[in-house]
Amino acid sequence: MTEFPHLSDIVVSTPSKIVLLVIDGLGGMPHPETGRSELETARIPNLDALAKKSVCGLLDPVLPGITPGSGPGHLALFGYDPVEDLVGRGVLETLGIDIELRAGDLAARGNFCTVDPQGLITDRRAGRIPTQESAHLCKALNAIKLPGVEVFVHPVQDYRFALVLRGPGLNEAVSETDPQRVGEPPLPARPLVSEAASTAGLINSFIASARKLLSGREYANMVTLRGFSQLQDLPSMGQLYKLKPAAIAYYPMYRGLARTVGMTVLPTGPSLKDAAATLADHVNDFDFFYVHYKAADSAGEDGDFARKVRALEEADAAIPDLLALKPDVFAVTGDHSTPAVMVGHSWHPVPVALYTQGRPGDWVEAFSERACSQGSLGRMPSRHLMLLLLANAMKLIKFGA
Amino acid sequence: MTEFPHLSDIVVSTPSKIVLLVIDGLGGMPHPETGRSELETARIPNLDALAKKSVCGLLDPVLPGITPGSGPGHLALFGYDPVEDLVGRGVLETLGIDIELRAGDLAARGNFCTVDPQGLITDRRAGRIPTQESAHLCKALNAIKLPGVEVFVHPVQDYRFALVLRGPGLNEAVSETDPQRVGEPPLPARPLVSEAASTAGLINSFIASARKLLSGREYANMVTLRGFSQLQDLPSMGQLYKLKPAAIAYYPMYRGLARTVGMTVLPTGPSLKDAAATLADHVNDFDFFYVHYKAADSAGEDGDFARKVRALEEADAAIPDLLALKPDVFAVTGDHSTPAVMVGHSWHPVPVALYTQGRPGDWVEAFSERACSQGSLGRMPSRHLMLLLLANAMKLIKFGA
Numbered sequence: 177m178t179e180f181p182h183l184s185d186i187v188v189s190t191p192s193k194i195v196l197l198v199i200d201g202l203g204g205m206p207h208p209e210t211g212r213s214e215l216e217t218a219r220i221p222n223l224d225a226l227a228k229k230s231v232c233g234l235l236d237p238v239l240p241g242i243t244p245g246s247g248p249g250h251l252a253l254f255g256y257d258p259v260e261d262l263v264g265r266g267v268l269e270t271l272g273i274d275i276e277l278r279a280g281d282l283a284a285r286g287n288f289c290t291v292d293p294q295g296l297i298t299d300r301r302a303g304r305i306p307t308q309e310s311a312h313l314c315k316a317l318n319a320i321k322l323p324g325v326e327v328f329v330h331p332v333q334d335y336r337f338a339l340v341l342r343g344p345g346l347n348e349a350v351s352e353t354d355p356q357r358v359g360e361p362p363l364p365a366r367p368l369v370s371e372a373a374s375t376a377g378l379i380n381s382f383i384a385s386a387r388k389l390l391s392g393r394e395y396a397n398m399v400t401l402r403g404f405s406q407l408q409d410l411p412s413m414g415q416l417y418k419l420k421p422a423a424i425a426y427y428p429m430y431r432g433l434a435r436t437v438g439m440t441v442l443p444t445g446p447s448l449k450d451a452a453a454t455l456a457d458h459v460n461d462f463d464f465f466y467v468h469y470k471a472a473d474s475a476g477e478d479g480d481f482a483r484k485v486r487a488l489e490e491a492d493a494a495i496p497d498l499l500a501l502k503p504d505v506f507a508v509t510g511d512h513s514t515p516a517v518m519v520g521h522s523w524h525p526v527p528v529a530l531y532t533q534g535r536p537g538d539w540v541e542a543f544s545e546r547a548c549s550q551g552s553l554g555r556m557p558s559r560h561l562m563l564l565l566l567a568n569a570m571k572l573i574k575f576g577a
Numbered sequence: 578m579t580e581f582p583h584l585s586d587i588v589v590s591t592p593s594k595i596v597l598l599v600i601d602g603l604g605g606m607p608h609p610e611t612g613r614s615e616l617e618t619a620r621i622p623n624l625d626a627l628a629k630k631s632v633c634g635l636l637d638p639v640l641p642g643i644t645p646g647s648g649p650g651h652l653a654l655f656g657y658d659p660v661e662d663l664v665g666r667g668v669l670e671t672l673g674i675d676i677e678l679r680a681g682d683l684a685a686r687g688n689f690c691t692v693d694p695q696g697l698i699t700d701r702r703a704g705r706i707p708t709q710e711s712a713h714l715c716k717a718l719n720a721i722k723l724p725g726v727e728v729f730v731h732p733v734q735d736y737r738f739a740l741v742l743r744g745p746g747l748n749e750a751v752s753e754t755d756p757q758r759v760g761e762p763p764l765p766a767r768p769l770v771s772e773a774a775s776t777a778g779l780i781n782s783f784i785a786s787a788r789k790l791l792s793g794r795e796y797a798n799m800v801t802l803r804g805f806s807q808l809q810d811l812p813s814m815g816q817l818y819k820l821k822p823a824a825i826a827y828y829p830m831y832r833g834l835a836r837t838v839g840m841t842v843l844p845t846g847p848s849l850k851d852a853a854a855t856l857a858d859h860v861n862d863f864d865f866f867y868v869h870y871k872a873a874d875s876a877g878e879d880g881d882f883a884r885k886v887r888a889l890e891e892a893d894a895a896i897p898d899l900l901a902l903k904p905d906v907f908a909v910t911g912d913h914s915t916p917a918v919m920v921g922h923s924w925h926p927v928p929v930a931l932y933t934q935g936r937p938g939d940w941v942e943a944f945s946e947r948a949c950s951q952g953s954l955g956r957m958p959s960r961h962l963m964l965l966l967l968a969n970a971m972k973l974i975k976f977g978a
Contacts, residue, residue, distance in 0.1 A: 180640055181660060536607040539947060552926070552946070554956030556641060563642025567924045574922055575639060576646035576659070577669040577804075 179257070179559055182575060189418040192504035192569040195455065195465045196561075198253060199491055200246070200430075201473030202510025203526040203545055205517050207481055214472075214481060214516060215527065215544040218488040222495035223543035226508065227529045232540040233553025234525035235561060237512050243523040249511030250433050254413060254466070255562030263436060264348065264405020270338040271432020275330055277407050282346040282375065285403040286329070286337040287354060288313060288396035291387075295361045295398075300354065301335045302396035309395050310337060317399075320385045322378050339382070339401060347372035350379060352402035362400050379404075412438025413464065417566060422458060424451045425468035434466060446470070448490065452497035459501050467498070476514030477521075484516045505569045506531045507561065508543070525555055532568040579656050579817055580960055583976060590819040593905035593970040596856070596866045597962075599654060600892055601647070601831075602874025603911025604927040604946055606918050608882055615873075615882060615917060616928065616945040619889040623896035624909065624944035628930045631908075633941040634954025635926035636962060638913050644924045650912030651834045655814060655867070656963030664837060665749065665806020671739040672833020676731055678808050683747040683776065686804040687730075687738040688755060689714060689797035696762045696799075701755065702736045703797035710796045711738055718800075721786045723779050740783070740802060748773035751780060753803035763801050780805075813839025814865065818967060823859060825852045826869035835867060847871070849891065853898035860902050868899070877915030878922075885917050906970045907932045908962065909944070926956055933969040 204214035215223075237244040237252045238259065247268055248258035263271075266283035277283060288302040288310060310331040317329040317337075325343030332338055349368040355361070365379040383399060390397045413421045415438070423434030426446045434441050440462065444454040448469045455465055469491050475484035499506060509528035512521050527548035531537070538552040549555070553564075566572050605615035616624075638645040639659045648669055649659035664672075667684035678684060689703040689711060711732040718730040718738075726744030733739055750769040756762070766780040784800060791798045814822045816839070824835030827847045835842050841863065845855040849870045856866055870892050876885035900907060910929035913922050928949035932938070939953040950956070954965075967973050 180643060182663075186643075536609075536612060538950070550951070552635070552950045552956075553641070554635070554950070556956070560641040563640055564924075565642075567642035567644065572642060572644060572924070574644045574646050576649040576663055577666045 179255070180563065183416065186573045186575050187418050187566060188571055188573055190569065190571050191463065192571065193459070193463050193465070194505045194565050194569050195467060195498060195501075195503040195507070196253065196565065197467045197469065197498065197506070197508045198250070199469050199472050199488070199508065199510050201476045201512060201514025201521065203513025203515065203522070203524050204476065204484065205515035205522075205524065208517065213545055214484045214488055216542075216546070218485045218492065220488055220492035220543060222492045223508065223529070224541070226495060226499075226531055227537070227540045227543040227547065229537040230529035230531040230540070231538050231553050232527070232529050232548040232551025234545070234549050234555045235509055235528050235558040236525050236555065237558045240525070241523050243521050244512045245521070246429060246511055247433060249558070250430070251437070252558035253509065253511060253561055254437050255416070255559055256410060256437065258559070261408055261410055263408060263433070265403030266338070266405040267407055268429060268432070269332060269336070269403065270330070270340055271435070272429035273330055273332055273338060274428040274431060275328070275338065275340065277340065278342065279407055279409055280342070280344070280346060282341040282348060282404060282406055284339045284401045284405075286339050287400045288335045288337065289398050289400055290396055291361070291398040297355065297358045297360060297362065297398070300358060300400070304334050305395045307331055307333050310335060313390065313393065313396060316389050317386055320382055320389070322381055325378060327382065335396070341378060345374060346406065347375045348404045348406045350376045350404045352404070353379075353383065354400035354402050362398060365401070407436060410437055414438050417464070417562070417571070419464040420462045421464040421466065422462040423466045423468070424454045425466070426450070427468070427470050430468045439466060448494035449497065452494050455498060456501060465503070472510075473514045476516050477519065479516050479519035481516035502533065504533050505565055507565060509558075509561065526558070528553065528561065530561075530564060530568065535568070579963075580658070581964060584817065587974045587976050588819050588967060589972055589974055591970065591972050592864065593972065594860065594864050594866070595906045595966050595970050596868060596899060596904040596908070597654065597966065598868045598870065598899065598907070598909045599651070600870045600873050600889070600909065600911050602877045602913060602915025602922065604914025604916065604923070604925050605877065605885065606916035606923075606925065609918065614946055615885045615889060617943070617947070619886045619893070621889055621893035621944060623893045624930070625942070627896060627900075627907075627909065627932055628938070628941050628944040628948065630938040631930035631932040631941070632939050632954055633928065633930050633949040633952025635946070635950050635956045636910055636929050636959040637926050637956065638959045641926070642924050644922050645913045646922070647830060647912055648834060650959070651831070652838070653959035654910065654912060654962055655838050656817070656960060657811060657838065659960070662809055662811055664809060664834070666804030667739070667806040668808055669830060669833070670733060670737070670804065671731070671741055672836065673830040674731055674733055674739060675829040675832060676729070676739065676741065678741065679743065680808055680810055681743070681745070681747060683742045683749060683805060683807055685740045685802045687740050688801045689736045689738065690799050690801055691797055692762070692799040698756065698759045698761060698763065698799070701759060701801070705735050706796040708732055708734050711736060714791065714794065714797060717790050718787055721783055721790070723782055726779060728783065736797070742779060746775060747807065748776045749805045749807045751777045751805045753805070754780075754784065755801035755803050763799065766802070808837060811838055815839050818865070818963070818972070820865040821863045822865040822867065823863040824867045824869070825855045826867070827851070828869070828871050831869045840867060849895035850898065853895050856899065857902060866904070874915045877917050878920065880917050880920035882917035903934060905934050906966055908966060910959075910962065927959070929954065929962065931965060931969065936969070
């Protein structure tokens, strides 16, 4: 939930519009040869100009030192508790392939694997079978019937699939079945709390049926399941902030995350220019827009410094289109840092620039990690940003007499 | 309560003296024509010199984005939790007219109003009747007797009055009676928790008696009540910090707030020169002085940039008098920002300068929002300040071995 317990007493609905641009994996680190980070290397005149007229700072998604996944990173930006309101792995895997989840559904991440005649695992990933083969196997598993619940099995990628059980009384507190080692049998699912006993029973029935159905198959003859999780029953952004929020995100996982907090998810394309066009089409229909841009993170994850620089320059080129719609408040930040030199997500704080129409900025001369560290926002938890967006959009009245 | 659970183990009483000057509504924003804030516009050589020899920073009274009233803003400066330890509206209204409240008293804010023969409200403010008429009506209402509790009715201003009930078992969890609309009858007070049932009954009896007593009166023939609240049973600053604290504040609300945390409230005049004289008279009697200066907030609330500048210059002129008494620790900050361009309180962080006799400051060249943002204190919750005051006054010993 939100960090400020009296929020509902002070938040008001107004026509003002907020645009939050999330450049995935925005923060970086200096290149060892030049001493300049991706942001400091990129030619980003529009973001630099924005920073000059914004208030700037650095955001910690979870806590200093904690490297967040995209789930906690985004939830914090939306003002939720990135630890308490954690979204489980099964749920994220399922949302990540754009599958609808309902309250109470139990989601799990599945692996196709191979076992020998004694039932001992010989390959935990079934030779990384191609997705199209997985899809055939998933079709077979979809025929499994369990008492009192519906069963949905969806291919994800290669040997990975998502299992969703739908029905009353499901409980996510069930142990994982992957022993994480070859030469051992898959583990039975065990209830971790007494209320999860019937769920564990259903899962063990599913696995037994799967083993029977897959017996003698060429590619994989067994499954393991982990990351049992249910959608958190999070209050929507509409309830919390009296907003009408929309998500402009191309990739499924971010669309799924936006749905968990009650955003309307708009169709759009992969580039930030596409996103700006979508924003222009819908600018009058909502008062909060979450715009997601993926390419910077992907390049950082690949350790490709130059490609991350180009991705930031591509984002920069779309800034004028986003600003042309004159949102009352426009903020640019990231869900976490993905420095190319770290070849993955990192714990480093993320630059943020918060621009409010007609208000002066502070003295920051560029949009970068170093420059933003000197801004008036200082260093703060990402979770605070949502309160600042609402305040700057004049959607919060005074607290206390 | 305080944020550090082991405070009582490490706080020691010493002769050292702390002066905390609260310039109400201190923080501002740049004037659109000059780009300079009120502090940056004012000629404040004494505050600038103080900042140079102080450690400086920016304080968030509640949370970034939250605009505080004076209650939460001050409680945070005194080291209390500005959310948890919130002081209710009825209590503040009562304290604001310098009426004593005791633990367990129930305070409410009242409106005189008019109702038609059917009992429907025709004017929620009874034509904004003058205070002297209200005073007559309050005198009449003071005759109301309720079983088991004493009844006090005090005029506040115009149509507003304060009701205080004193007796055992009162509970503030009672709904308001003002329907906030004309053409509707006043609402009955309802208990919001079962423990408040008898309190709601007393309030409804009060209102029924008031209606009878006011029936046929020229100016107002009914009352509504809201903001039912009780003094939080806060530990005193004496208990928490082993201090002997005094308040030098002219306006009733701040005197009331100081009383809620156990300060001795000294008589003084409205100017900061008056306050300095009061401090000089009592400097040997206490070891913590809260000095309140109101004029900057009033000018900001009126949107009068030039008058706020003058108020800051007036405050500046009194700084040498305050420093002449050589307090061991002298801090200047505000309870919240009141930028003239916002014509009211705002969520922006408040500059702070903390000067300790004989200790070096950091590198800040002026006392302003921008300059202080570069100080070594960084940006922190206002609540932390009290710990820093105690530490710099050498009143905190080492925590842990």
